[in-house]
Every structure is written in C-alpha cells, then in structure tokens.
Amino acid sequence: MRLAPVLMLAALALAPSAVQAxxxxxxxxxxxxxxxxxxxxxxxxxxxAPGSDVSGIETRVFLEAVAAELNRGGIAVPGSGAPRTAEVRVTRSVATGERARSPVSVGVGGGFGSGNYRHGGLGGVGLGIGIGLGGGSKAMIDTELAVTLRDGSGASLWEGRADTRVKDKSRDAATQVVATRLARALFAGFPGRSGETIEVR
Incomplete structure (x- = not known):
C-alpha cells in the first residue's frame, strides 16, 4: 500500500514538463x-512594414529571425539593396481572457492580406514601444508575425502569418524565443498549402 504514494509523486514530478510545453x-x-x-x-x-519602429530592439529581433529562416530554408538570400522585399509585421498584445484582450497593444499600421489575394486583416505593424506587456499571473501574451514577400514593383508574391499565445511570465514570452519560434513555424515546409491553417509545435 505504501508504493502508491511513491508512484503518485513520481508522476507529479514528470507532469511539469508537459504542463510547461x-x-x-x-x-x-x-x-x-x-x-x-x-x-x-x-x-x-x-x-x-510601414509604421514600424525601425530603431526598436524587438523589431530588429524579428527581422533577424525572418532573415535567418529565409536563408536556412534556401528561400532567399537576405541582403540590403535587393529589389525584392520580405515585409515583416508584428503585433504583441495582452490577453486577459479566452478571447478578450486588454487595450494595451503594440503595433500600428496596415493589415495582413493587402496583396493580390486579400483575405482579411490579421494585425498591426511594429514593435519597440517602451511599455510593459505583463498583466498579472493569469495574463497571456498573443504574438503574431506576418510576412509578405514582394517583387521589385511591390506586388505580393507570398503571404503568411504565424501566431501563438503564451503565459506572460514564461520563458516562451521572451522576444528572442517567440521570434525564433514564429519565424521557424511560418517558413516550415515553405511555401505551404495556400489558405490552410496548421498547428506547428
């Protein structure tokens, strides 16, 4: 009978890894x-994207994450002065409930889907505004990364967006971590099936 508590403790010791995934x-x-x-x-x-804080540290982190994935996936070789562009839009906001969000939001500007195949607005543009995103122990951070690949004339050739929600106090909410995760998921299996929404872990 004394083995049961031991087994329960062992199970509890393993549980956090699943909970914190x-x-x-x-x-x-x-x-x-x-x-x-x-x-x-x-x-x-x-x-x-237009309207972004180009001097913001967070903006640069997301730009670098996108550039790294373009290069790693053999999609394009990032470099300054090339006529084609990868336009990066980012929105981060505090979620206080399942759907409701607090008014505190980072990001202004145009919506996703402004190219040849418009499909609804999916967020704003820019980061780097010096405000805290923390909202209490139960607050969650929504982060959305949207990238549009354009030709030299500005026409949209490929559009994608990736978003996730994490606890505001967790390691996964850190800018570098979330930027890498979103960029990697966005370009996984490039170009992807058009119009299909998938989950990447």
Missing part, C-alpha cells in the same frame, strides 16, 4: 502558382 503556433500561408513562379530564389531585403 510551449503552446502550438498557428500558421496560415497564401500564394498562387503564378506568384510562386515569379518569386524565384534570388536575393531579398528584409524590411519592417
């Missing part, structure tokens, strides 16, 4: 055969 990243991509053919594999400049 990062929440999945939801990813959606949009493209057409014609735009993918035009995309090719040449050099590309990674830029913040």
């Amino acid at each position: 990062a929440s999945p990243v939801e990813v959606t991509r949009f493209h057409t055969p014609a735009t993918l053919a035009a995309l090719g594999r040449g050099p590309i400049t990674v830029v913040p």
Whole structure:
C-alpha cells in the first residue's frame, strides 16, 4: 500500500514538463502558382512594414529571425539593396481572457492580406514601444508575425502569418524565443498549402 504514494509523486514530478510545453503556433500561408513562379530564389531585403519602429530592439529581433529562416530554408538570400522585399509585421498584445484582450497593444499600421489575394486583416505593424506587456499571473501574451514577400514593383508574391499565445511570465514570452519560434513555424515546409491553417509545435 505504501508504493502508491511513491508512484503518485513520481508522476507529479514528470507532469511539469508537459504542463510547461510551449503552446502550438498557428500558421496560415497564401500564394498562387503564378506568384510562386515569379518569386524565384534570388536575393531579398528584409524590411519592417510601414509604421514600424525601425530603431526598436524587438523589431530588429524579428527581422533577424525572418532573415535567418529565409536563408536556412534556401528561400532567399537576405541582403540590403535587393529589389525584392520580405515585409515583416508584428503585433504583441495582452490577453486577459479566452478571447478578450486588454487595450494595451503594440503595433500600428496596415493589415495582413493587402496583396493580390486579400483575405482579411490579421494585425498591426511594429514593435519597440517602451511599455510593459505583463498583466498579472493569469495574463497571456498573443504574438503574431506576418510576412509578405514582394517583387521589385511591390506586388505580393507570398503571404503568411504565424501566431501563438503564451503565459506572460514564461520563458516562451521572451522576444528572442517567440521570434525564433514564429519565424521557424511560418517558413516550415515553405511555401505551404495556400489558405490552410496548421498547428506547428
């Protein structure tokens, strides 16, 4: 009879790893055969979307994460001055409930889906505003990364967005961690199936 408590304690000791696992990243991509053919594999400049705080540390972290994934996946070789661009949009906000969010939000500017195949607004632009995102022990942080690959004329060739929700006090809420996770999930299996939303863990 004394073995049962021991087994229970062992199970409890293993439980935190499952409880603390990062929440999945939801990813959606949009493209057409014609735009993918035009995309090719040449050099590309990674830029913040209009309205972003280009001097913000958080902005640079997300730009670097996107550039690293473009290069790692052989999608494009990032570099300054290339006519094609990877336009990066980021929104971070405090979620105080299952759906409701607090008014504190980081991000302004245009919505996702502004290219040849508009599909609804999915968030704002920019980071680096010096405000705290913490909202109490139960607060969650929603982070959304949206990237549009454009040709030299500015036409959209591929669009994708990745978002996740994590506890505001957890390691997964750190800018570097979430930027890497979202960028990696967004370009996993590039170009992805157009219009399909998947979960990446």
